[in-house]
Amino acid sequence: MPFFPPLFSNRFRSSPSLVSPRLTFLNFHNYPSTTPEFRAKTLESNPSIKTPDSVDFDPSTVAETISSYANDWKRALDFFNWVEKDHRFEHTVDTYNRTIDVLGKFFEFDLAWGLIGRMQERQPISPDHTTFRIMFKRYASAHLIKEAVDTYDRTADYGLKDKTSFFNLIDALCEYRHVIEADELCKKMGSEFSAEHTKMCNIILRGWFKMGWWSKCREFWEEMDRMGIARDLHSYSIYMDIQCKSGKPWRVDRFYKEMKKKGIPLDVVVYNTVINAVGLSDGADESIRVFREMMEFGCQPNVVTYNTVIKILCREGRIRQAYVFLEQMHNKGVPPNVITYHCFFRCLDRPKEIMKLFERMVKDGCRPRMETYVMLIKKFGRWGFLRPVFIVWDRMKEHGCSPDGFAYNALIDALVQKGMVEMARKYDEEMLAKGLSAKPRRELGTKVLSDESDDECR
Template structure:
């Protein structure tokens, strides 16, 4: 059911009173769950509106909320630190909260660094029949995801509500948490602790620790762990292969990575887009861009489309403007949506090379795709304009940037006019010259 059509029938919004209301003359509406969730998502930055919409639905005859709609609303309230309202809502619908509801609540409390409140939430989950080992692991996961691994560690091993001494999953969550904090020494100590506690290391344990040693500058250890894992009879999955392929590439170059990729195929493990991106990036970084394109063709044969990371590999390592423009147009034609850092990267590249027309093209595409430029985009664009001497146009965008609350960069080109004391006629002449330059460089 089309979202806008349903939303138009679903709610009448009065701008002055900002209330939802169902006309008495219309028959009961059949609500589409996906549309309701999409509507709640559209109110993610306005908790008051989201809560009002939730209650309006509750009062509608024939409608019953689901765990999904409750969880979505609780998540929005948590995003805005309205935890008291979230608990009030949970208490009003005691049969609806499920594990996903508490996972969302734990994540929001951990993001706000309210560790004691998160522990209290674990205790309060008992009222909904959810206080168990699985919910406890959700809490540990949330704490680790938000760089609160020391607190999660203490909770697990200092008077824990549930024992995790030989729990592989709990240890994997903590190991992942230390990795997220880049505490390499603690990762190594914890890996050894797992042995001393006789925790059985599984595929996820090895995958996480291979990532640890690779990112800490010891990729050869990741290859050693990969062999150890296989000797134990643990079959790697796509994530494990991707990790060791990356490590092998950093250690021995793209050829070793490609051999592991072939081994991956022979084992029956299907690669992912990340697998191809890793190899393409390794080939491009070695100057083997044409081989990277051939691998892109192999990627397509296996049913995968290049994503934004794939294109970034080529953009980053290509030194031919025409090739980059062709890739950018192909990216758009295939429906791969550029990110803000894509636009910034391209504008910086073309700006450094002194090609202003492509910079305007990238800026125009960015605006057409609905992106509001951030400070990095403005700075890259202004740098390109100043390099071509278009001071007044650059000044206009600098002021626009300032009006949006973004911090501009101090530039001597803008200070020059302030101290030179140009007359109004001279100023107008400069504007005319810059306008003529703009007409010359602006694409068709």
């Protein structure tokens, strides 16, 4: 029988540990370096740990832990039920919503509706607009348009069938490239929201933008004019972004001047678009000029502003100057986000420098995304450096992120490239056991379907 300090109880010792056994003997509440979600996951995976406050989970800790299981809906739901049943945790709307989001991501809509029903039963909390925005988003991402519209009708049962829910539905449809259906729905029900025509048109315009149908964007922009629908700050912001993405950044200056002429107050979003546009058309120096101009007019840059300038500088190979703006962010109280660091990771070409910046990113409290880990694993794997590949892989697990299919495939590709076929096969089997889709590889005994067809033809 292993020794447990008096602080711990070994009442529940049936669940397998997901962390090193030595953590079982640590009073991790005294270690400030551990994150709240790590402490919650350690408690979940080590029922033998029973601390004085283990029955009093912080809602934000529970919410973050659920989000860390974004790629494993079963574990997310098990954790959700475990803290409620075994530790009498009273779930909040946020913890419900996060679990519903994970379930919807894996098309477990019946289970998601079951949680909505449970939420409704357990007053004083009840489903809110965010709950149904999540459902709209997940149905739209699964291309279940009828179900998304039916969900809007069901919001009436919860007293939430209003313009907010309608706009959330339209926005979700546009976000997942169902703009034609969203446009038809607006024409059908638009009269109910006539006072909000500009907002509705902005959502549709952004939808055509996401589709990349530039001619349709132009037609819709001109149609707004013919219909007498006023263009506001957001309309111009979206359309100027369209000009940038469609390869015509030089046109942004015309709309920029038009806004000034109309007396529309310029905000940081507009300036961010202009900074990006002039950077694309005239280079980084022009972007920096507009950056300084916005500050002179009293508009303070945000993290997107800095990211835009840093991205343009990195693209031009002006890394040192990009680092100067990174330091400015710290000095001005604008914390860098994951996009900031991605700008550097994409252009840096020295593994030591990348890893140093990655460690700084984590130390500064900027939580890497799954995209971050995949990007670095691919980059190091392409260069043939396996040591940093496994450092990043281990950091991903330490940070409480469950690897997705892209992460597994990036790691397996790196191993196959170095001829470590047996180890690659082990990870291939591990991802298949989790229900993730593995990439066909000849080295592991799998072939692309078209290759098999060719063999049969021969």
